[in-house]
Amino acid sequence: MADKRGFSGVIAPVLTPFGEDGGPDTERFVAHCEWLMQEGCTGLAPFGTTSEGNSLGLDERMELLEEIVDSDIDPAKLMPGSGTPSVSDTIVLTKHAVELGCGGVLMLPPYYYKAPSEEGLYRFFSEVIEGVDDDALKVYLYHIPPVAQVGFSLPLIGRLIKAFPETVVGLKDSSGDWSNTAAILEAYPKFEVFPGSEIFLLDGLRKGAAGCISATCNVSAAAIRNVYDNWKGGDADQLQAGITALRKAIQAFPMIPALKALVAHYRKDPGWSKMRPPFTELPAADAEKLIKQLADAHNFRLDFAKAA
Amino acid sequence: MADKRGFSGVIAPVLTPFGEDGGPDTERFVAHCEWLMQEGCTGLAPFGTTSEGNSLGLDERMELLEEIVDSDIDPAKLMPGSGTPSVSDTIVLTKHAVELGCGGVLMLPPYYYKAPSEEGLYRFFSEVIEGVDDDALKVYLYHIPPVAQVGFSLPLIGRLIKAFPETVVGLKDSSGDWSNTAAILEAYPKFEVFPGSEIFLLDGLRKGAAGCISATCNVSAAAIRNVYDNWKGGDADQLQAGITALRKAIQAFPMIPALKALVAHYRKDPGWSKMRPPFTELPAADAEKLIKQLADAHNFRLDFAKAA
Numbered sequence: 001m002a003d004k005r006g007f008s009g010v011i012a013p014v015l016t017p018f019g020e021d022g023g024p025d026t027e028r029f030v031a032h033c034e035w036l037m038q039e040g041c042t043g044l045a046p047f048g049t050t051s052e053g054n055s056l057g058l059d060e061r062m063e064l065l066e067e068i069v070d071s072d073i074d075p076a077k078l079m080p081g082s083g084t085p086s087v088s089d090t091i092v093l094t095k096h097a098v099e100l101g102c103g104g105v106l107m108l109p110p111y112y113y114k115a116p117s118e119e120g121l122y123r124f125f126s127e128v129i130e131g132v133d134d135d136a137l138k139v140y141l142y143h144i145p146p147v148a149q150v151g152f153s154l155p156l157i158g159r160l161i162k163a164f165p166e167t168v169v170g171l172k173d174s175s176g177d178w179s180n181t182a183a184i185l186e187a188y189p190k191f192e193v194f195p196g197s198e199i200f201l202l203d204g205l206r207k208g209a210a211g212c213i214s215a216t217c218n219v220s221a222a223a224i225r226n227v228y229d230n231w232k233g234g235d236a237d238q239l240q241a242g243i244t245a246l247r248k249a250i251q252a253f254p255m256i257p258a259l260k261a262l263v264a265h266y267r268k269d270p271g272w273s274k275m276r277p278p279f280t281e282l283p284a285a286d287a288e289k290l291i292k293q294l295a296d297a298h299n300f301r302l303d304f305a306k307a308a
Numbered sequence: 309m310a311d312k313r314g315f316s317g318v319i320a321p322v323l324t325p326f327g328e329d330g331g332p333d334t335e336r337f338v339a340h341c342e343w344l345m346q347e348g349c350t351g352l353a354p355f356g357t358t359s360e361g362n363s364l365g366l367d368e369r370m371e372l373l374e375e376i377v378d379s380d381i382d383p384a385k386l387m388p389g390s391g392t393p394s395v396s397d398t399i400v401l402t403k404h405a406v407e408l409g410c411g412g413v414l415m416l417p418p419y420y421y422k423a424p425s426e427e428g429l430y431r432f433f434s435e436v437i438e439g440v441d442d443d444a445l446k447v448y449l450y451h452i453p454p455v456a457q458v459g460f461s462l463p464l465i466g467r468l469i470k471a472f473p474e475t476v477v478g479l480k481d482s483s484g485d486w487s488n489t490a491a492i493l494e495a496y497p498k499f500e501v502f503p504g505s506e507i508f509l510l511d512g513l514r515k516g517a518a519g520c521i522s523a524t525c526n527v528s529a530a531a532i533r534n535v536y537d538n539w540k541g542g543d544a545d546q547l548q549a550g551i552t553a554l555r556k557a558i559q560a561f562p563m564i565p566a567l568k569a570l571v572a573h574y575r576k577d578p579g580w581s582k583m584r585p586p587f588t589e590l591p592a593a594d595a596e597k598l599i600k601q602l603a604d605a606h607n608f609r610l611d612f613a614k615a616a
Binding site: 059087109123 | 330331357363364365366367368394395396397417418419421422424425428431432435454455456457458584585586587588
C-alpha cells in the first residue's frame with residue numbers, strides 16, 4: 001500500500017521498448033523496470049514523456065502497468081502517467097492505477113487546447129479527482145510546458161492543494177527553469193516537488209525537493225542515487241558535477257532515442273532502440289558517437305550482468 | 309456507402325452538448341446533427357476541435373458516432389475526427405468509423421511531442437493506414453497548427469498522397485493562412501482541400517477547393533451553403549462578404565463557447581452552453597453582447613422551428 005510519506009528519491013520515467021510488430025514489448029519492459037530498481041531507483045514513473053507514454057493507447061498502458069504489478073516490484077513505488085486531453089480517459093487510466101495499488105499518478109494537464117484558463121484547468125482536475133473518487137489517489141502534477149505547452153501556474157497549484165490537500169500532493173517540474181522550481185518549493189513547503197532533471201537535484205534537495213524524476217535515470221540511476229544519498233556530505237557538489245556533466249553530454253543528442261540506443265548497445269539487443277512514431281531511432285553514426293563520447297569523457301557503461 | 313467523389317460542400321464540425329452529469333448529451337447531439345443537415349450542411353465532421361473532440365474519451369466518441377449512424381443521417385456524409393497522439397488509439401477510432409460506413413475520417417497528426425520529423429509523421433500515418441487495413445478508409449489530414457502545434461508540410465502531404473493515393477484524399481487547412489491553402493491547391497490539384505474557415509470559401513472554390521469545414525457552420529450553414537451553391541454567380545463576392553463579416557463578428561469572442569451560447573439562446577435551452585474542461589462557458593454578459601451584436605449588425609437569428 002502507498003506509503004503515507006509519499007514518494008522521495010530517484011524516480012525513472014521508464015523507457016518503453018517495442019517489438020517487431022510495433023506493439024510494446026512486455027518482456028523487455030518488465031526486465032528494464034526490475035533492473036532500474038536494482039540500480040537504485042526508489043520509484044518508477046512509467047508512461048511519462050520519456051516513456052513515449054502518449055504514443056501508447058489506453059489499453060496498452062493498462063496492460064503494461066498490470067505487467068509491472070505482476071512482477072516483484074511494489075506497486076506503492078509506481079507513479080504512472082495518467083493524464084490525457086480528456087477528463088473521461090484520464091479517469092479511466094487513473095482509476096485503473098489506483099485499483100492496482102499504485103502509490104501515485106503523474107498527471108499531465110489537458111494538452112490539446114492551448115492557453116486554457118486557470119478556472120478551466122481547475123475544473124479539469126476537480127472532475128478527474130471527483131470521478132476517481134478514491135481516498136487512495138495521490139496526484140503528482142506534471143508540469144512540462146516545453147512539450148505539453150499547457151502548464152501549472154503558482155496560483156493554480158495553490159488552489160488545487162487547498163481544494164484537495166490529501167490528494168494533490170506533489171509536482172514534477174520539467175520546465176527546465178530552476179527559478180520556477182524554487183518558487184514552487186518556497187510557496188508550498190510541504191508539497192513533494194521533483195525537478196525533471198538531475199541537474200537541479202542538489203539545489204533542489206537543499207531547498208526541500210523530494211528528489212528528481214529524470215529521463216536519464218534510465219541509464220544513470222546509480223550515480224544520481226549516490227548524490228541523493230550523500231547530499232549533506234562534503235563531496236556533494238563534486239558528485240553533482242559528475243551527474244550534471246553526464247546529463248549534458250546525453251542531452252546533446254535527441255534524448256529518448258539516445259537513451260534507447262544506450263540500452264540497446266549495452267544489452268547487445270539492437271531491437272531495444274526501436275521508437276514508435278512520431279519518433280525515429282537515433283541514426284547509427286550518432287549512436288556510435290554518443291557511446292564513444294560517454295565512454296571516453298565519463299567512463300560510462302551500463303552493466304546488465306545482474307539483470308534478468 | 310462512401311461516394312467515390314468524396315466529400316464536397318459545407319461541412320460542420322459538430323458542437324458536442326453535455327448533460328448535467330458532465331457526459332455527452334446524445335439526444336441534444338443527434339438533434340443538432342439533424343438540424344445541421346436540414347440547414348444545408350453537405351456533411352458533418354464530429355469530434356473536431358470545435359466539437360471539443362479531444363476532450364472526449366475514446367468510448368464516448370464511439371458511442372456518439374453510433375448514435376448519429378442510428379439516426380437518419382447517411383454515414384457516407386460523416387467525417388469524424390479520429391486522430392490521437394497514439395498510433396494504437398487512432399487505429400481503434402478509425403477502424404470503428406470505417407466499419408460504421410463513414411465516408412472519411414479527419415485525422416490530426418500526433419500532437420503531444422513537438423517538432424517531430426517528417427519521417428516520423430510519415431511513419432505514424434503509414435502505421436495507422438496499414439493497421440486499419442481497409443480499402444474503404446478515406447483519410448482527410450487535419451492541419452491546425454495554431455492548436456495542434458504539429459502540422460503537415462507540403463512535402464509530407466505529397467509523400468502521403470504518393471504512398472496512399474486511394475486513401476489519403478484530402479485535407480482541412482485550419483492554419484488560417486490562405487497562402488498555405490493556395491500552395492496545397494496548386495501542388496496537389498486532385499486533392500480535396502477544405503479551408504477551415506468560410507472566410508476563404510470563395511477564394512478557395514475559385515482555386516479548386518472542395519468547400520469548407522468551419523466551426524461557424526454550426527450556426528450559419530445556410531448562408532455558407534448559399535455561397536457554395538452560387539459561387540459562379542454575379543453576386544458571389546457580395547454573398548461572400550456577408551458570411552465573412554458574420555464570421556469575424558463571431559470570432560471576436562471565444563469561438564466554441566460563443567457558438568454554444570448562440571445555440572442555447574435560440575433553442576431556449578440554457579444547458580446547451582455547457583462546456584467540458586478545460587473550456588469554460590461564455591460569461592452571460594458576453595453572450596448577451598454577442599447575441600445583440602449579431603442581431604443588430606447581421607440580422608442574425610437561428611430558427612429551430614423545423615428542428616426535432
